[in-house]
Amino acid sequence: MTEFLNDWGISLMVFLPLIGAALMAFVPASQEENHKTIALFTTLATGLVGILLIADFDYDNSDVLQFAVDARWIEVINARYTVAMDGMSLPLIALTLLVVPLVIIYSWNHIPNPGNPKTFLMLILVLHTGMLGSFVAQDLVLFFVFFEVVLLPMFFMIGVWGGEDRLYASLKFFLYTLFGSALMLVSFLALYVLAGSSTFNMVQLAENVVTEDISKTAQVLIFGGMFMGFGIKVPMFPFHTWLPDAHTQAPTQGSVILAAVLLKLGTYGFIRIAIPILPEAAVEWAPWIGLLAVIGIIYGALGCLAQTDMKRLIAFSSVAHMGYVMLGIATLTDFGINAAIFGMVAHGIITGMLFFIAGSIKERYHTLEIARLGGLLVQAPKMGWILAITTMASLGLPGLAGFWGEFPAILAAYDPAPGLSDALFRVYMVIAAIGTVLAAAYLLWLLQRTAFGTPSEEFENDPHIHDVVTEEWIAWTPLLILMVVLGFYPRLIFGITDDAVINSLLALGG
Amino acid sequence: MLIAQEFVRPIIDWHGVAPELTLLAIGAMVTLVDIIWNEKAQRIIPTLTGLGFLAALLPVLTLWSDRDELPRVMWDGAYVVDEYSLVLKGLFLVSAYVVVLLATNYMHDGDYYEGEFYQLVSASVVGMLVMTSARDLISIFVAIELISIPAYLMAAWRKRDLKSNEAGLKYMLMGVFASALMLYGMSLLYGFAGDTRLAAIAPALRSSESIPLITLAVVFVVVGFGFKVSAVPFHTWAPDTYEGAPTPLTAFLAVASKAAGFVALMSVVIVAFPEQSGVAEPLLWVLAAVTMTVGNLIAMRQTNIVRMLAYSGIAQAGYMIAPLAVFGDVPSSAARAIVIYLVIYAAMNLGAFAVVITAARKTRSGEISSYGGLFQYAPGLAVLMTLFLFSLAGIPPFGGWYAKYQVFLVLVEPATTAGYVLAAIGAVNAVLAAFYYLSIMKQMWFMPEPNGDHTRVQITPSLQAALAITAIVTLVTGVLPGVIPDVGDLVVALP
Incomplete structure (x- = not known):
């Protein structure tokens, strides 16, 4: 078993969804139930392989790349099919493996207009492969391919199944991301050539950068190109403007995947590729990244306060939360980056959950305009409480997952890596701390306006408004449990990531 | 004194020229069949021509399998069969086969002259095969004319349509003008070198002192080829010609004919001007940057899909010129990148044209807005078009990404500022290009059919074959780019 997992485990996990999608292509579109079943079983099977891998993972050596496969791919340019996972990617892989099946369960009775579950679910499966592939790729070209593969299904999900402004939003999403990744590709190539034109392997490149x-x-400059690629994906201020549009217009499933996993590709790129390979440049860039991160925190929070649409508000809160993650990364300390990884997972769970709730509210009320909502706790008390818990988690209440993403990131800014200005980062720290107050303000205000009070006249006697239904329970329970468990026992993630993070920062001399 | 010399019959390597001869024989046979059986033979002529292209592929394969014998150098280095030329010969033959598949129903249903069309296509392809091996100014010129003159005729094939007449006339006038420029540049080169062989020109230019005149010669030759590959600002003929010409011929011009222009440009620049990179590189740098940017900007404003593909093809040509902007430092990599780009570009662009021709069988329109709702009534066609367009936009895992990748790689390889800047311009252009490719995607996937007409599109067997070939090549080159044969180094030395 172990041998099989070592050789085939990761590849199987990455490509199973694609096989499922290929299978679905041969089933006529009219057999909707079959499509849902195939999609669910595929993601569950993928999850099973993932669980086996995670169970077999050697946690004592989480800084070592495990289950590594290194095979020939494009020999002419020395690009190889190299996949592996370590403590840094494991939590994100686990998050992906969890979120996608939940999204498919949620889709059971919630296929957005204009229907066509076959194509919709096939796109989710392709997305699944792209996301998993990005997290396991250890070769820059392979990473680039997976990173781009993610674009296509998301473009169609927003464009076909999205809201009224879907065309604009999908185009904006695509072009912004493409712009970043084109520059990223150029900088990958420049790095390859300058490092001796011999390999695209991330680990070896990091060594070659020193020796060459x-x-x-x-x-x-190369870091700058990568910064564009990853920063747009995160998204960092001022490249964030695609996010509110994409989130607001995307179908619920699209928003959840976008928030839970896709944004993490950007932050993951920083900690996996940009910083370990180019540590010297990272020190140069870190103050600027930190600056943009805290601007993002404040700007996102102020943006939230100005929103009238619930989904758009959650989208802006993502900008703020990813700001904390980036601040953690900008400190270039193991403490900060551990916090960042925790923040990624926590944000994935919490914001994913918020988008689920928003989708369900939209389905019941046919609107997300905050002014028209109200009294959720009266009309659908369970959902109201779920919303309350999730917003608490999102604003960073201790005891829930969100706290361990934000608080250590702020703390890490007190003592950034050697070479970075303590004073500057302490200013950032103060600003970020103010951001948490603002976060409490907009989230509690959101809760107050939507869940408290009495239902508006418009919806008072609306028979469509009912409480949480079965498939929502199935899809939401795991996320709620994780929110609490991670809140009480953060070592679940910190314990895995710590060694790998320290290892990735070795080149920094810290 | 020359006349007094006894004529010595050059030794001909019959195996080396077998592809050209086979195709010549097939072309002659098609002509004979057409003359003898006339109307009765109309149905089999396309098949016969298509099989002819595949038959000519056989000697290419045998030559490839006999690679130890390469390079086969003939006529004192004027004609060379090396890996580079074999890969390109294969590319031209397969592209021409796909074009025949595209033309089969189009020509028949449109009630155009059929036999003559295929004869002219064959003649043009013979020119392309010669071009891949030509390492001599005269044979390059003859090959270019052999490619172009049949194309002038074919562009005006829809003779009852004014636009087609305009297409043919414009194409011919511009083409002849370009030939004249090129010929002038070539005559200057011959004046310096006293030799027409490219490999002999290079050392002659090196030892010459007349820098201004050499510069003039290089500029004229490059500009002449600039017309052929529709580089901005010498592109103005392309959109009108592409729109007016019969669509299968447009595909032929946009892919095969343009590729032939590139082959000529590449051979001349890399083999004859290695020492003149100081002149040629800045010129080509500007051409590449302007071509991709202007092509993309104008493509955004198009409402007709063929015109849009024409401008997108111009932009793509900019990417193909780009490696030549740094060729002096990395000649082999530049040639390799361009050949890879040509192979992938041929597959994805022919594929896009195949979809355009197929969709036009129902919509009878070339407007982009007529693609509304394609996904509703022809999902397969919409998915294929998506594949080709994403590939053209350079999104993995479809072939186009590898083509762009190779270009970027060559540009950053010499580690010069010029190369980095051009790579950055290329990266920005990738976004511009994605914008208009996505606008078609938007029509196909997100918009309703404009007339509410949801009858299915009938895809004829030949179009099915064309779509299948192009889609498979586009996908395979994207996932396993290693399958594209390595062209090795260009043979630059004299025998």
């Missing part, structure tokens, strides 16, 4: 003695200017 690449000039600092070149490193800083």
Whole structure:
């Protein structure tokens, strides 16, 4: 078993969804139930392989790349099919494996207009492969391919199944991300050539950068190209403007996947590729990244306060939350990056959950305009309480998952890596702390306006408004449980990531 | 004194020229069949021509399998069969086969002259095969004319349509003008070198002192080819010609004919001007940057899909010129990148044209808005078009990404500022291009059919074959780019 997992485990996990999608292509579109079943079983099977891998993972050596496979791919350019996982990618892989089946369960009776579950679910499966692939790829070209593969299904999900402004939103999403990744590709290639044109392997590149003695200017420029690619995906201020549109217009399932996993591809890129390979340039860039991160925190929070649409508000809160993650990364300390990884997972669970709730509210009320909502606790008390718990988690209440993403990131800014200005980062720390107050303000205000009070006249006697239904319970329970468990026992993630993070920062000398 | 010399019959490597000869024989046979059986033979002529292209592929394969014998150098280095030329010969033959598949129903249903069309296509392809091996100014010129003159005729094939007449006339006038420019540049080169062989020109230019005149010659030759590959600002003929010409011929011009222009440009620049990179590189740098940017910007404003593909093809040509902007440092990589780009570009662009021709069988329109609702009534066609367009936009895992990747790689390889800047311009252009490819996607997937007409599109067997071939190549080159044969180094030395 172990041998099989070592050789085939990761590849099987990554490509199973694609096989499922191929299978669905041969089933006529009219057999909707079959499609849902195939999609669910595929993601469950993928999850099972993932669980086996996670169970077999050697946690004592979580800084070592495990289950590594290194096979020939494009020999002409020395690009290889190299996949592996370590403590840094494991939590994100687990998050992906969890969220996608939940989304499919949620889809059971919630296929958005204009229907066609076959194509919709096939796109989710393709997305699944792309996301998992990005997290396991250890070769820059392979990473690039998976990173881009994610674009296509998301574009169609927003464009076909989205809201009124879907065309604009899907185009904006696609073009922004493409712009970043085109520059990212150029910088990957520049790195490859300057590092001796011998390999795209991330680990070896990090070594080659030292031995080939690449000039600092070149490193800083290459980091800049990567910054565009990853920063747009995160998204960092000022490249965030695609996010509110994409989130607001995307169908619930799309929003959940986008928030839970897709945004993490950007932050993951920073900690997996940009910083370990180009540590010197990272030190140069870190103050700027930190600056943009805290601007994002405040800007996102202020944006939230101004929103009248619930989904758009949650989208802006993502900008703020990803700001904390980026602040953690910008400190370049193991403490900060551990917090960032925790923040990624926590944000994935919490914001994913918020989007689920928003989708369900939209389905019942046919609107997400905050002014027209109210009294959710009266009309659908269970859902109201779920919303309450999730917003509490989102604003960083201790004891729930959100706290361990935000608080350590802020704390890490007190003492950034050597070479970074303590004073500057302490200013960032203060600003970020103010951001948490604002976060409490907009989230509690949201809760107050939607859940408290009495239902508006418009919806008072609306028979469509009912409480949480079975498939919602199935889809939501795991997320709620995780929110609490991670809140009480953060070591579940910190314990896995710590060694790997320390290892990735070795080149920084810290 | 020359006349007094006894004529020595050059040794001909019959195996080396077998592809050209086979195709010549097939072309002659098609002509004979057409003359003898006339109307009765109309149905089999396309099949016969298509099989002819595949038959000519056989000697290419045998030559490839006999690679130890390469390079086969003939006529004192004027004609070379090497890996580079074999890969390109294969590309031209397969592209021409796909074009025949595209034309089969189009020509028949449109009630155009059929036999003559295929004869002219064959003649043009013979020119392309010659071009891949030509390493001599005269044979390059003859090959270019052999490719172009049949194409002038075919562009005006829909003779009852004014636009087609305009297409043919414009194409011919511009083509002849370009040939004249090129010929002038070539005559200057011959004046310096006293030799027409590219490999002999290079050392002659090196030792020459007349820098201004050499510069003039290089500029004229490059500009002449610029017309052929529709580089901005010499592109103005392309959109009108593409729109007016019969669509299968447009596909032929946009893919095969353009590729032939690139082959000529590549051979001349890399083999004859290695020492003149100081002149040629800045010129080509500007051409590449302007071509991709202007092509993309104008493509955004198009409402007709063929015109849009024409401008997108211009932008793609910009990417193909880009490696030549740094060729002096990395000649082999530049040639390899361009050949890979040509192979992938041929597959994805022919595929896009195949969808356009297929969809036009129902919509009878070339407007982008007529693609509304394609996903509703022809999901397969919409998915294929999506594949080709994403590939053209350079999104993995479809072939186009690898083509762009190779170009970027060559640009950053010499580690010069010029290369980095051009790579960055290329990256920005990838976004511009995605914008208009997505606008078609938007019509196909997100918009309703404009007339509410949801009758299915009838895809004829030949179009099915064309779609299948192009889709498979586009996908395979994207996932396993290693399958594209390596072209090795261009043979630059004299025998």
